[in-house]
Amino acid sequence: MSNDTYLKKSEEVRRKDLTFWQRLYFPEILKGMTVTIGEMFKPRVTVNYPEERFTPPSSFRGRPVLVHENGTERCVACGLCSRVCPALAIEVQAAETPLDKERFPEKFEINMTRCIFCGFCEEVCPEEAIIMSNEYELAFSSQQESVFGKDKLLKSVEEMKPRLDFLRAHR
């Protein structure tokens, strides 16, 4: 069936389906206006971004971050997040540390133009070291800028408490 004939047919069907009141047109307009005006007196669900900002609940999957405790990242550079990441966004380079955990990420980079916020990295991490934050504002002026290093990724365990609590509760 060509596109034209298809459109014609559907129009015919529609006209046939309309009731008498609907064909009068005016009552339907009134009905619509009632809904619109009714909503104006209900509480607002939108915010005036960017003057006002939305704080997502702890179940929200914003950009992944690395957790540190008193300046030491939990990450042991096992590379599992990098392996599981379906978008190949993560690059980890391990190195040795005198700490008990033996290894740490000398370099940890997430390419935020690749990340799809799936949360697999968080799920696979054996150290609860990479978790999804509630940050959703991601704008860059270059591709280089979109690669986040440890400087941008590290967040303290205190700051990330809501998400960590959420993960514990829903394990």
Next chain:
Amino acid sequence: MPNVTITIDGQPYQVDGSKTIIEAARAHGISIPHFCWHEKLSPAGNCRICLVEVEKMPKLAIACMTQVTDGMVVNTKNERVINAREAVMEFILINHPLDCPICDEAGECKLQDYAYKYSQGFSRFVEDKVHKPKRVEVGPRVMLDAERCIMCSRCVRFCDEVAGEHQLQFVQRGDRVQLTTFPGKELDNPYSMNVVDICPVGALTNKDFRFRSRVWEMSFTDSVCSGCARGCNIEIGVRNNEILRLTPRKNDDVNSVWMCDHGRVETFKHVNAEDRIKAPKVRKEGTLAPVGWDEAFAKVASELRSFNASQVAVLGSAFATNEDNYLMARFAREVIGTRNIDFARHQHGQDDAVLIRADKTPNAAGAEAAGVKPGDSGLSFDQIIAAVKEGKIKALYCLEDDIAAIPGVREALEKLEFFAVHATNHNATTELADVVFAASAFAEKSGTWTNFRHRVQRIRPAVATLEQDRTMDDFAMSRWDKFAAHNDKWGKGPRRDARPSWKIVAGLAGAMGTKYKFSSADEVFGEMSHKLEPFRSLSYLKVGTKGTPLHTAPVTA
């Protein structure tokens, strides 16, 4: 030994009666799980994971130490065997730490694999695990994590039986058993790092490779070690176009499953090094300046033309491939017209009883077989150097080899009027050269080497040069190599504007008016197989992954 008939899992098989069940099964492609058994070591029978049911035996038997007998009926996967296996796995895992995330063995660990295949998949153990020393330097090149050890004794047997030095032993008993070195000793034999390969867990790790990469991030390329004339078969592990480790590859005609520590850690660092010759260079006002290939070719062509053929000498190299040497020999004869062609030998120390050869080059036999030897009344290497000293030879062109490091050679080279070399890295020789061609390292090119037993073996490119492309040129690819986009940083290590030596020689010949129409090392080898008796009717296909003897190969040994 006479053949006997045994039944494994309901199927009858003819097997060698001198073998154990595990060997007989393996010969027929049936694998029975094993930790302590290793095909190149004596059986020890201590891990018990190889338990199988043998009819008429009251208890399960270990397949690695039970010899087959005629009419034997073996079950390797009935319920009784599976239960026993799960119990053994549970027992081994009781004190095994949860170290996989920080363990270099992860991804190629027998215990990990078997835990997945043969264990219950959960732990009933709630008590505290036994703790033992971690990060112990048992030797200069090997690290021990005693907690991860499953006491299979493979490493102990390796030292005793293969390396021939008693350096490792167990102390204590029960769950306190611990691997350690004999008092006053270290694990420092020249083959010590093979214990890293045979350790079924991550208890023994390679210090040089430690934490550098997860194994699943690398690509692996079959190649040959360049450390000596043995030519051990190896795998080159590469990530981001950088070699991170070499491991031995099985070849019973060459190196069994071993390689020496020198070969493993000292023969690849130059490929990644900062002092690589990254592009062709011509000496201008005393210093080597990078130039384009055509400029370098034109310079060498005009210089070489300005001498009499008898004033020019050409050197092949025992570090270059058969193909490189073959084309160099043709170039010397046909383009320059000199008979003064030879190459330098590098003998140091003695052959040992295991693998290491005194000849520290991978291809001395091949260079000669490919035609790099003095023609009638031509000069040999020593004579060439002497003639250079006397001023009779005025120009020298040589393949990659640091000849200036040979005692007495440097002084001679200083007398040359013109000196062109191929080189991968800056060295004493390039310091004296007027033109340096940037040569691909062994891990950047295709070709063949010939070992001391005249076995031709393939080397393959694992690191890409500027002119190569991993996808188009049929490289081994890691996941990152496959999926890297133009703006991804990973998958892109440094590349050099280097070329394989045969190609450089062909380019120079072109600049001097002779066309060598080869587009790959394969084609050069094809011509060799027509023109040179030792290589007659050989091809890369015949050389395969494990090599094949030249027609001049000694029959025995």
